[in-house]
Amino acid sequence: MSEPDARRPRLWAAGCAAVLFAAVAGVLAATTPWNPLPGAVPGGRVRPDSALDFSSAELARARAFDAAINPPAYASLLLGLAVVLVLGLTPLGARLLRWATARVRRWPLRVALAVVVLTTLLRLVSLPFGIWSHGTLRDYGLSTQALPAWLADQAKSLAVTWVVWTVGMVLLFALLRRFPRYWWTGAALGAFALVVAGSFAYPVVVEPMFNDFRPLPAGTLRTDLMSMAARDGVPVKDVLVADASRRTTALNAYVSGFGSTRRIVVYDTLLSSPPPQIRSVVAHELGHAKRGDVLYGTLVGALAVAGGVCLLGLLLSSPRLRRRAGLDPGDGGRGTADPRAVALVLALVVVAMHVAAPLENLVSRRIEARADAHALDLTGDPGTFAEMQHELAVRNIDDPGPNALERLLWMTHPSGAERIAMARTWARMHRHSEPPPLAGR
């Protein structure tokens, strides 16, 4: 086979990845609400100030919690990454999989077994740090779960991981075997479809495995929330309550799914809050629903995943990378479909997820701020909004002063102080009285 023939599929894969990533970057640059509260502000925008809105005791507790939860969080992140890289980018993973799948003949079973072995190993590596984190959450009263129940959750989540990864990998290897050179075109399309289908099905397939959901009981709160949704022009069939208190004391609400699976869910822990505060939280969720944030995030995410699959097409056929991973260097041909390559694929996907997370968080924080602006517009009540944000930050023990790395890695929402400052800015813009300082209330 002549050299240019072997190179052509790799050039196309590189081009496909470049075009799709450029498309994602363009869409994000153009559609992310970089300034969620546009307009002139008399007296200027209000700067976040933790000391103004949180007492020294609240700040000290949050700092202590941050210091206690960081070591297991970082250790788990680094060790997990190290193990997946060693397995994928040295011959160790291929050797482990040859041994583990030696007695299995059929390739789909070999791929499935490889997935189960690797994902279980990775979960076991991070398990001690998970137990450590869970202990810290118990110490601070955030977790209400005993260790056996927590372990049962971990087992269930591992089972979900097995199913998702096995389906993805078996489909990937089927394409690899059938179309050794251009498998990634079909895989990119398939991955796009699977991400969209997964996000659609998630609220009705996965969420019920972990929580029970019931409609918010009839009463003034429900009537009030449904009429607010109607006033907002968002068709909401129901507001669901999740039995989150079986796990946590944290307060939360969210929107998941889209189309016929879209739902607004509030944690049962939130129901003891004063009704105006619950209304403020639901108004934020209506902001997500009205903008179709879940569908938008799903489509952009699916496009990025498709680009990632093209990049995988390029990397998986790299003779250097394959040699490094202990695989037959191949010529981008049939040798690519060796089930031992699952370790390399897993490593590349995990690295891609870690690279993408800071960008996802950056965009998420702006989208969350836009939902906050929506809540302020809809309720016209910055005072209650600020009180609720204060309560959320204190109950969930949010980090009042996240450093740059913590912001990058973990922060999907603006900080409590930032959200309260936004309420004050909104009040100035609308000549409303500004929420008073909340520290020591």
Ligand SMILES: [Zn+2]
């Ligand atoms: Zn939100």
